[in-house]
Amino acid sequence: MTEAIHPVILCGGSGTRLWPRSRASRPKPFLPLLGQRSLFEETLARCTGARFAPPIVVAGERHVAPVEEQAPPGTRLVVEPAARNTAPAIALAAGLLPDDAIVLVCPSDHHIADVDAFGAAVEAAAKLAARGHLVAFGIAPDRPETGYGYIERGAPMEGGFAIARFVEKPDATRAREFLAAGRFDWNGGIFAFRADVLREELAAFRPDMAQAVAEAVAGGSWSGGRFRPAAPPFARIEGESIDYAVMENTRRAALVPAAMGWSDIGNWAALRDARAASEAGGDGAGSDGAGNIVRGKAELVDCRNVMVDSDGPRVSCIGLEDVVVVVDGDEVLVIRASAAQDVGKLGGAREQ
Structure with a gap:
């Protein structure tokens, strides 16, 4: 054509x-x-x-x-x-x-x-x-x-x-x-x-x-x-x-x-999975081999499938699994990955 x-x-x-x-x-x-x-x-x-x-x-x-x-x-x-x-x-x-x-x-x-x-x-x-x-x-x-x-x-x-x-x-x-x-x-x-x-x-x-x-x-x-x-x-x-x-x-x-x-990167869990899949392409995300994805400053101990995305403060997590932590300025979000679809129900998200 x-x-x-x-x-x-x-x-x-x-x-x-x-x-x-x-x-x-x-x-x-x-x-x-x-x-x-x-x-x-x-x-x-x-x-x-x-x-x-x-x-x-x-x-x-x-x-x-x-x-x-x-x-x-x-x-x-x-x-x-x-x-x-x-x-x-x-x-x-x-x-x-x-x-x-x-x-x-x-x-x-x-x-x-x-x-x-x-x-x-x-x-x-x-x-x-x-x-x-x-x-x-x-x-x-x-x-x-x-x-x-x-x-x-x-x-x-x-x-x-x-x-x-x-x-x-x-x-x-x-x-x-x-x-x-x-x-x-x-x-x-x-x-x-x-x-x-x-x-x-x-x-x-x-x-x-x-x-x-x-x-x-x-x-x-x-x-x-x-x-x-x-x-x-x-x-x-x-x-x-x-x-x-x-x-x-x-x-x-x-x-x-x-x-x-x-x-469609429709929620934080989808973004975590997309980052994990694209890691080999060098997109800047880091992983410790346990399915953890980190952007920003973080320390993860005994964690699996945890994503941390922080634009400033250091995030420390111990013993967590399938959790997403996001720090954006003065706002902090902590969710189970399985509940990612519900973030839009939060008052802060609705009032953005």
Whole structure:
């Protein structure tokens, strides 16, 4: 294929599950959680080269400054008037592109260890998208995860699979059944499609949203590299994910499997695991051979699978297992790794 692929990078969310490191003033995508570059910079780097057009970043007003600080020259920024979830955000970007543009939707805060595998999946997805499919990337599961949605593979097709169904986050029993079945993938939130196909399917299943987005684009304006959609029509939209609005309804869905070392870095336990996996790459984390991961000053005695992340004070731990300790300025977080999903419930995280 010779057509350029247009990356659409989504910057949203509050990142409360990575509090206290992630705050409203410096949210998760813009932090160097793995290596020296931020997750956002890593996402942009994966979508750079002769195969790709300059990216479009979709972000809210509070993310404008870090986006423009970290994005390379030529990046276009769509500033959402309000947060309305992924379907309207993606539709805004698609509304600015030619009908036949191949759109690659990437969250800004995910980690992908195997960039070559990502590139191969992108090529396969682009070919399917050029034939009119809306393509989801299916992440090969390596455990019975209850924190992700799943996609069940249907019949094989050239370059991928039809999609039999999308499945909501399962309980532990169903997650084990999905892993054993071998035909379920995690829904990683990465998609590819032609711009006109996305617009057509959105109009078919969410006509009010499609109309409001079209009006917001038509009434918007560029200032340098920033595009600001018209706010009044966008405010009418009821927020909805691209999964609910389009992917679970369309008959044109396809799936490309992608075993690429993916993680959404959705909580501190996920970050601990990603750091452990990338240790050989020299990302700056240290380990003592017992599964412990340390950034900053720390002393661990008789500890296993403990992560310490401190930006200043020395942390000392004795006899702990599966614990995460985070020190960020004057905030300290200590959790069992199994409770990492609950960090967003803390008052400090909610008030960030």
